[in-house]
Amino acid sequence: MSDRTRFVLDEKQMPTRWYNINPDLPAPMAPPLHPATDEPIGPDALSPLFAMELIKQEVSMERYIEIPEEVQHVYRTYRPAPLNRARQLEKDLGLPEGVKIFFKYEGVSPAGSHKPNTAIPQAFYNKQEGIKRISTETGAGQWGSALSIACALYDMECVVYMVGISYRQKPYRRILMETYGAEVIASPSTRTNAGRHVLDLNADSLGSLGIAISEAVEDAAMRDDTHYCLGSVLNHVCLHQTIIGEEAIMQMEMAQAEPDVVIACVGGGSNFAGLAFPYYRRKLDGKSNARLVAVEPKACPTLTAGEYRYDLGDEAGMTPKMMMYTLGHDFVPAGIHAGGLRYHGDSPLVSLLRKEDAIEAVAVHQNACFEAAVQFARTEGILPAPESSHAIRAAIDEALEAREAGEDRTILFGLSGHGHFDLAAYEAYNAGKLEDYDFAAGSMCEGA
Ligand SMILES: *Cc1c(COP(=O)(O)O)cnc(C)c1O
Numbered sequence: 001m002s003d004r005t006r007f008v009l010d011e012k013q014m015p016t017r018w019y020n021i022n023p024d025l026p027a028p029m030a031p032p033l034h035p036a037t038d039e040p041i042g043p044d045a046l047s048p049l050f051a052m053e054l055i056k057q058e059v060s061m062e063r064y065i066e067i068p069e070e071v072q073h074v075y076r077t078y079r080p081a082p083l084n085r086a087r088q089l090e091k092d093l094g095l096p097e098g099v100k101i102f103f104k105y106e107g108v109s110p111a112g113s114h115k116p117n118t119a120i121p122q123a124f125y126n127k128q129e130g131i132k133r134i135s136t137e138t139g140a141g142q143w144g145s146a147l148s149i150a151c152a153l154y155d156m157e158c159v160v161y162m163v164g165i166s167y168r169q170k171p172y173r174r175i176l177m178e179t180y181g182a183e184v185i186a187s188p189s190t191r192t193n194a195g196r197h198v199l200d201l202n203a204d205s206l207g208s209l210g211i212a213i214s215e216a217v218e219d220a221a222m223r224d225d226t227h228y229c230l231g232s233v234l235n236h237v238c239l240h241q242t243i244i245g246e247e248a249i250m251q252m253e254m255a256q257a258e259p260d261v262v263i264a265c266v267g268g269g270s271n272f273a274g275l276a277f278p279y280y281r282r283k284l285d286g287k288s289n290a291r292l293v294a295v296e297p298k299a300c301p302t303l304t305a306g307e308y309r310y311d312l313g314d315e316a317g318m319t320p321k322m323m324m325y326t327l328g329h330d331f332v333p334a335g336i337h338a339g340g341l342r343y344h345g346d347s348p349l350v351s352l353l354r355k356e357d358a359i360e361a362v363a364v365h366q367n368a369c370f371e372a373a374v375q376f377a378r379t380e381g382i383l384p385a386p387e388s389s390h391a392i393r394a395a396i397d398e399a400l401e402a403r404e405a406g407e408d409r410t411i412l413f414g415l416s417g418h419g420h421f422d423l424a425a426y427e428a429y430n431a432g433k434l435e436d437y438d439f440a441a442g443s444m445c446e447g448a
Contacts, residue, residue, distance in 0.1 A: 211314070262275060
C-alpha cells in the first residue's frame with residue numbers, strides 16, 4: 001500500500017480507448033420500442049436526431065472503441081483527472097488502518113463535472129457530420145454547461161431547455177451557459193407543443209428532466225440543421241464516461257490498492273457507469289471482487305423502488321420506450337437540490353446490471369447527504385456537488401460499517417463534480433431549511 005495521497009497520471013498515460021460493456025452483459029439487452037407502435041426500432045429510426053457515429057456506438061459489440069485524436073486533444077486540457085486518498089476524512093471518521101477511502105474527482109473539468117467527457121465527443125461527431133445546431137435539456141445545469149462549452153469549441157449553436165425549478169434556483173449555471181454562447185429556455189416553455197401541453201395542465205409546473213427532454217427532442221425533430229444530444233442514460237454516453245474508470249484502475253494500481261467497493265451516485269447512470277463498468281470488466285477478468293454500488297435520492301429512488309419495465313424516456317412520448325427501472329415517465333420528483341438526480345428512469349445498461357444483481361443500489365435522504373458533503377468539504381477541502389454528496393454519504397456509511405464490524409475495507413467513490421454553483425443549496429442546509437422527501441408519499445418525511 002502506497003503512503004501517498006495523490007495518484008497522478010501524466011497526460012501521456014491517459015487511456016486512448018473507451019470500454020464498451022455491450023459484449024460483456026450478463027443478459028441480452030431488450031430492444032428499444034417505437035413509442036406509438038411498440039415495434040422494436042432499429043438504429044435508423046434515431047438518425048433524424050443523432051449523429052450516425054453515435055448511433056453505431058449505441059449498438060456496437062466492439063469491447064474497446066478508440067477515442068478520436070481530436071477528442072483526446074480536448075480531453076487532455078483537463079485529464080487525466082485526479083484520484084486521491086481521503087486521508088483527512090479517514091482521520092476525522094476515526095477509521096482504523098484497514099479502512100481506506102479513495103475518490104476519483106471529475107470537478108476539474110471546465111464545467112466542473114464529468115459531463116464534458118461525453119459532451120466533447122458528441123459535439124465532435126455531430127460537427128463532423130455537418131450539423132450546425134444542437135438542442136438539449138438540462139437539470140441542474142451541469143449537462144447544459146458542458147454541452148455549451150463543447151459547442152463553443154466546435155463553433156456550433158446550442159439551445160438548452162433547462163428544468164424550470166433549476167432555472168430559478170440556479171441562475172449562475174444559466175449565466176455560464178449564456179456566456180459560452182448558448183440559448184437557455186426555462187422548461188416547460190411555450191416554444192414547443194410538449195411544453196405548452198404541460199403548462200395548460202399546470203401553469204406552475206416545476207418542470208422535470210422528462211418534460212425538458214420532450215421539448216429538446218421536439219425542437220431537433222422540427223429542424224434539419226439540428227440534432228439532439230443527451231447527457232446521460234444512453235449507451236454511448238455511458239461508453240464515453242468509461243475514461244473515468246479506465247484512469248481510476250491505473251491510479252488505484254499506483255496506490256497499490258484494490259477497491260472492495262466502488263460507489264457512485266446515479267441520476268441517469270452515466271458517472272456510475274463511467275467508474276463502475278471498467279471495474280465490472282476487471283471482475284470478469286478475475287482481477288477484482290469489488291461490489292459496485294449505485295446511490296440515488298430517496299425522493300427519486302428509481303433503482304431501489306422503481307419497476308423494471310418498458311417506459312418512455314420523456315414526458316410526452318417523443319423518445320423510444322426503453323427497458324429500464326422507472327418511476328413512470330409522468331413522475332415529477334420533489335424539488336431536491338440534487339437536480340441532476342431527478343430523473344424518473346435510468347440507463348438501460350445500469351438497469352440491466354441491477355436486474356441481474358451485478359450491481360447494488362441504495363437510496364439516501366438529502367439532509368444526510370449534505371451532512372456528509374460538509375464533513376468532506378471541511379476535511380478534504382473540496383465542496384461537492386449535491387449529486388456527488390450521495391456517493392460521499394454511501395462511502396462514509398461503508399467506512400463506518402466496516403469499522404463497527406472490525407473489517408478491512410478499501411472504498412473508492414466517484415466525486416462527479418464540485419458544488420460552486422450550488423451555494424444556495426448549502427445556504428439552505430446550513431440554515432436547517434432542507435426538507436427530506438420520500439417517494440411513496442411524494443411528500444415530506446416524518447421526523448426528518
Ligand atoms: C449530471 C450529474 C450527475 C447525474 O448524472 P449521471 O448521468 O447519473 O452521472 C451526477 N453528478 C453530477 C456532478 C452531475 O453533473
